[in-house]
Amino acid sequence: MKSKVPLYLLSLIAYLGMPLGVIWMNRIFEERHVFVLGMPLLLFWMVLWILLGVGIMLLVHRLNPDNLEEEKEATE
Amino acid sequence: MSHQAISISIIGIFLVLALYLGIRASKGKKMSLEEWSVGGRGFGTAFIFLLMAGELYTVNALMGISGWAFGRGGAAFYNITMLNFIIGYWLLPKIWKYGKEHNLISQSDFFIKKYNSPVLGIFVAVVGFISMIPYLIIQLKGLGLIISEASYGAISPTAAIWIGVIAVTVYVMISGIHGSAWTAVIKDILIVVVVVFLGLYLPIHYYGGIEDMFRAVENAKPGFLGLEDKGYSTSWYVSSLILLSFGYYMWPHAFIATYSGKNARSIRKNTLMLPLYMLFTLFVLFIGTSAVLQVDGVSNNDIAIFAIVKQTFSPWVVGLLGAAGLLTAIVPGSMLLMTTASLIANNVVKALRPRTEDRAVMNLARWLVPVVAAVALIFTFNSGSAILLLMLSGYGFVSQLTPAVVTSFMKRNPLNKYGVFAGVTVGVLIVAYINLIGATMGTFFPAAPSWFQDLNVGIVALLANIVVSLIVSAATRSLSASRDSAAAESAAVKGA
Incomplete structure (x- = not known):
C-alpha cells in the first residue's frame, strides 16, 4: 500500500488555510474595507476556502488508496 | 382568506405531507432493531447525504444564523466552514468500518467494543442522553416560535409544539430512521428553495443588490462586517472554528447516520459534497444582513428573519418560510428521538439485563419514543435554569x-x-x-x-x-x- 502521508499533509493544508488566513483578512478589511464578489473580505475568504478545501479533498479522494482496496474487496 | 388562514394552510399541507412520507417510509421493510435504527446499513449516498445534511439545516441554522448576522455581523461568518468535514473524511469511514465489523447500532456500542467495557458504554449513553435532550428541546422551542410567528400569532407556541411532537412521534415509532430520511427529502427541497429566494430577493428589493447591501450596512455601522477588537475577536473566531470542528461528529445520532451507510466510499463522498451544500448558508446570512437596516426593535434576534419576511411579503411566503422552519425542527427532532430511544433500550436496559431478547429490545425502543417525547415536552414547558444550562452545554458535552x-x-x-x-x-x-x-x-x-x-x-x-x-x-x-x-x-x- 502506498503511503498516505502526502494525503494527510494535503488535508492539513485544506484544514488550516481558512482559520490561519482569517487573521490577515480581518486586518485588511479593517484598514481598507475591501469587498470581493459582492462580499466583505472575511466572508469571501470563508467561501473561497470552502471551494479550495473541496478541491483539495477531491484530489485527496482520487489518490486515496483505501478506495481502490475496497473496490477490490467488493468485487472479490 | 385572512392572513392567518393562508399561512396556516400552507404549513398544514407540509405537515401532512411529511407525516404521510414518514409513515409510508416503512412500507415493505421488516422492522428489526437494525432496520429501524440504522436502516439495515443499506443507505446509499443520497440518503446518507440527506441524513447528515439534516444536521446542517436545523432550527438553529435558519433562526440562529440569520439572528447572528442581524445582531453580530461578521462574527456570524464562522458558520461558513468545512473543517468538520475534513475531519469527517478520515474519521467516519473508520467508524463505519468498525461498526460494520461488529454490528454496532449506537455510539455506546462503539465504546463498549473499543474499550472492552459495558460500564463505559452506559456512561457514554448517559453523556449522550444529557446532551441530546436539551438539543431536542431547542428544536421544540424553535418550532413553537416559528409557528407562532408564521401564523401571525394565531397558533400559540404551546399548541404548535404539541402538534409537531405528536406528528414526529407517530412516524418515528412506525418507520424509525426510514421516516427521518424520507421527511428529510421534502425538508431539504423546501429549505433550499425558500432560502435562496429570500436571500436574493431581500437584498435586491431593499438595497439594489448583495454588494450594495453589504456596503450600506458597513457605511451605517462601520466595522460591523469585520470582527471586534475584543470579545468576538479574531482569536475567538479562529479558536471557535477549530474547536467546533472536533465535536461535530460526536453526537450519538451522527454515529447512527454513519452506520446507516452502505460502504465507506459513500461516506467519504458525502463529506466532500456536504461543504458545497453548506454554501446555501450564505443565503441565510444574506437574509439576516438584509434585516439590519430595515428591522428595528425585535425582542429576540432569532425572529429577525420573520420580522423582515412579514414586513415584505404576503402571507403565502410567510407560510412557506413557516413550513420550512417546521421541517427544520421535526427532521432533526426525529433523529434525536429515535437515537435517544434506541440508546436507552439497547445500551442501558439491555446492558443491565443482557438476556433481554432482540425482539423485546426493539419493542421497548419503539415505546420509549413517546416517553422520551413526553420528557422533552415537560422540560420544554418548564425550562428552569438547569435546562437552560444544559442547552448551552450539549455541544460541549459531546465534544x-x-x-x-x-x-x-x-x-x-x-x-x-x-x-x-x-x-x-x-x-x-x-x-x-x-x-x-x-x-x-x-x-x-x-x-x-x-x-x-x-x-x-x-x-x-x-x-x-x-x-x-x-x-x-x-x-x-x-x-x-x-x-x-x-x-x-x-x-x-x-x-x-
Missing part, C-alpha cells in the same frame, strides 16, 4: 468524546477505559461550570493578554479532559493489563 474516539484508532491506544471515564467526566463538569458562571478565558486567566482571554473557553475543558485521560490511563495501565491477561488466561483455561 468531550472526541479524544477517546480518535485515539481508539491508533495502533497503540494511549487511553484505557479508566482514563476515558475520568477525562470525559472532568471535561463535562468543566463545560457545565463554564456555562453556569458564564466563564471566559479571562475568568481563568485574568492576567493574560486580551487575545488569550478571547479564545474559546471550551479549549480549557478539552485540554483538561485530554490531560486527565492520559494520566489516569498511564496510572492504571498495569491494572487493566493484569486484568486483561487474567481474563485471557481464564478464557484459555476454559477453552482447554
Whole structure:
C-alpha cells in the first residue's frame, strides 16, 4: 500500500488555510474595507476556502488508496 | 382568506405531507432493531447525504444564523466552514468500518467494543442522553416560535409544539430512521428553495443588490462586517472554528447516520459534497444582513428573519418560510428521538439485563419514543435554569468524546477505559461550570493578554479532559493489563 502521508499533509493544508488566513483578512478589511464578489473580505475568504478545501479533498479522494482496496474487496 | 388562514394552510399541507412520507417510509421493510435504527446499513449516498445534511439545516441554522448576522455581523461568518468535514473524511469511514465489523447500532456500542467495557458504554449513553435532550428541546422551542410567528400569532407556541411532537412521534415509532430520511427529502427541497429566494430577493428589493447591501450596512455601522477588537475577536473566531470542528461528529445520532451507510466510499463522498451544500448558508446570512437596516426593535434576534419576511411579503411566503422552519425542527427532532430511544433500550436496559431478547429490545425502543417525547415536552414547558444550562452545554458535552474516539484508532491506544471515564467526566463538569458562571478565558486567566482571554473557553475543558485521560490511563495501565491477561488466561483455561 502506498503511503498516505502526502494525503494527510494535503488535508492539513485544506484544514488550516481558512482559520490561519482569517487573521490577515480581518486586518485588511479593517484598514481598507475591501469587498470581493459582492462580499466583505472575511466572508469571501470563508467561501473561497470552502471551494479550495473541496478541491483539495477531491484530489485527496482520487489518490486515496483505501478506495481502490475496497473496490477490490467488493468485487472479490 | 385572512392572513392567518393562508399561512396556516400552507404549513398544514407540509405537515401532512411529511407525516404521510414518514409513515409510508416503512412500507415493505421488516422492522428489526437494525432496520429501524440504522436502516439495515443499506443507505446509499443520497440518503446518507440527506441524513447528515439534516444536521446542517436545523432550527438553529435558519433562526440562529440569520439572528447572528442581524445582531453580530461578521462574527456570524464562522458558520461558513468545512473543517468538520475534513475531519469527517478520515474519521467516519473508520467508524463505519468498525461498526460494520461488529454490528454496532449506537455510539455506546462503539465504546463498549473499543474499550472492552459495558460500564463505559452506559456512561457514554448517559453523556449522550444529557446532551441530546436539551438539543431536542431547542428544536421544540424553535418550532413553537416559528409557528407562532408564521401564523401571525394565531397558533400559540404551546399548541404548535404539541402538534409537531405528536406528528414526529407517530412516524418515528412506525418507520424509525426510514421516516427521518424520507421527511428529510421534502425538508431539504423546501429549505433550499425558500432560502435562496429570500436571500436574493431581500437584498435586491431593499438595497439594489448583495454588494450594495453589504456596503450600506458597513457605511451605517462601520466595522460591523469585520470582527471586534475584543470579545468576538479574531482569536475567538479562529479558536471557535477549530474547536467546533472536533465535536461535530460526536453526537450519538451522527454515529447512527454513519452506520446507516452502505460502504465507506459513500461516506467519504458525502463529506466532500456536504461543504458545497453548506454554501446555501450564505443565503441565510444574506437574509439576516438584509434585516439590519430595515428591522428595528425585535425582542429576540432569532425572529429577525420573520420580522423582515412579514414586513415584505404576503402571507403565502410567510407560510412557506413557516413550513420550512417546521421541517427544520421535526427532521432533526426525529433523529434525536429515535437515537435517544434506541440508546436507552439497547445500551442501558439491555446492558443491565443482557438476556433481554432482540425482539423485546426493539419493542421497548419503539415505546420509549413517546416517553422520551413526553420528557422533552415537560422540560420544554418548564425550562428552569438547569435546562437552560444544559442547552448551552450539549455541544460541549459531546465534544468531550472526541479524544477517546480518535485515539481508539491508533495502533497503540494511549487511553484505557479508566482514563476515558475520568477525562470525559472532568471535561463535562468543566463545560457545565463554564456555562453556569458564564466563564471566559479571562475568568481563568485574568492576567493574560486580551487575545488569550478571547479564545474559546471550551479549549480549557478539552485540554483538561485530554490531560486527565492520559494520566489516569498511564496510572492504571498495569491494572487493566493484569486484568486483561487474567481474563485471557481464564478464557484459555476454559477453552482447554
